[in-house]
Amino acid sequence: MSLPIRPAVQASPDYPFSAITAPVKLDQNESFADFPDELKAIALQRLHTLPWHRYTDLHAEALCDAVARHEDWASSGTVVTTGSNVLISLLVQLAGMGARVLTVKPNFALYGLDAQLLGASLTEVPLRPDFSTDVDALIAALGEAPGRGVVFVPRPHAPTGSLCELDELERLAQACRDGWLLVIDEAYHHFTEHDARALARRHPHVVLLRTFSKAWGLAGLRLGYALAGDDVARQLRKLVPPFGVSVLQTVCALVALENPGYLRQRIALTLSERARVFEALRSHPQWEVIPSQANFLLVRTPDAEQAHAALLAQGVLVRRQDRLHGLEGCLRVTVGTVAENDAFLRAAGLSP
Structure with missing residues (x-):
């Protein structure tokens, strides 16, 4: 029996992740702490008073309004979905x-996976040896046929933690004016000093992606959003499934946005711990730690498989990255709690 499945889907690999259980989990760049108990209680009380048998907002309008106020953005240019990963797929569909x-x-x-699944031609421009973004090469690649589509630039970059400078992104945005959407993935923007909102305000073809999964500590909630110009947002909304954001997601995110103090505290601790772990790793006799602007550190080891296994044997789970281009020997380590970071450093043979 032949199943009616498109060849592009059959040829696509599975998403590259296998769940592993360990006492110290530093492999997925999540927040080091759960959503605060007192805010969970507020959200649960609100949920108790709301009807569950009715559909929620068509396109999460109430949540879009709250996100827009928090981000100093227009509600008409704010699109909320069940994760910024969903928006990546929708933007490929869009353009x-x-x-x-x-x-x-x-x-x-x-x-790359969404490009393959949706029948788009994929061009990947290697980072420079220092992990900086080669904007000149990206601009040159724009001229290849067909000269239209979507450009994705993560800022900060994952998995290296490097940061494309805003003046370089301005050059890229200028080059993308005809036929291209420039999508700046800001999943980790909380952990660096400057974001790209001003750039997106100047250029209606620039879209920013953000998420509740990292600094907000709501990865299990599955919510992300786009900040875009009104015209792009209106077209993008046509691709978003109606009533797709649940009442549970809406209420929890609204409570978070109303109480951002916990977010600021966690960002400050993450930055402090990132600096402490970075300095400790610099003394490792065999490993090289890469400067990062995100909530993780990239570490190059002589043998990633051996290093990963040795850490896991001591109860510390990190993420192998050595199968990726230019990252031979590399592991990615999420910045965790003080105790988790100490456990990682001890497992790495360093005194915290």
Whole structure:
């Protein structure tokens, strides 16, 4: 029996992740702490008073309004969905199908996977040896046929933690004016000083992606959003499934947005711990730690498989990245709690 499945789907690999259980979990760049108990209680009380037999907002309008106020953005240009990964797929559908997806290499796996699944031509431009973004090469690649589609640039970059400078992104945005959407994936923007909102305000073809899964500590909630110009947001909304954001997601995110103090405290601790772990790793006799602007550190080891196994044997789970372009020997380590970071450093043979 032949199943009616498109060849592009059959040829696509599975998402590259296998769940592993360990006492110290530093492999997925989540927040080091759960959503605060007192805020959970507020959200649960609100949920108790709301009807569950009615559909929620068509396109999460109330949540879009709250996100827009928090981000100093227009509600009409704010699009909320069940994760920024969903928006990546929708943006490929919006502008990349039958055209191109252009990004850097290495990158977040979904840029390439969605390009393949949706029939877009994929071009990946390698990072420079120092992991900086080669904007000149990206601009040159824009001229290849067909000259339209979507450009994805993560800022900060995952999995290296590097940061494309805003003046370089301005050059890229200028070059993308005809036929291209420039999507700046800001999943980790909380952990760096400057974001790209001003750039997106100047250029209606620039879209920012953000998430509740990292600094907000709501990865299990599955919510992300786009900040875009009104015209792009209106077209993007056509691709978003109606009533897709549940009442549970809406209420929890609204409570978070109303109480951002916990977010600021966690960011400050993450930055402090990132600096402490970075300095400790610099003394490792065999490992090289890479400066990062995100909530993780990239570490190059002589043998990633051996290093990963040795850490796991001591109860510390990190993420192998050595199969990615230019990351031979590399592991990615999430910045965790003080105790988790100490456990990682001890497992790495360093005194915390």
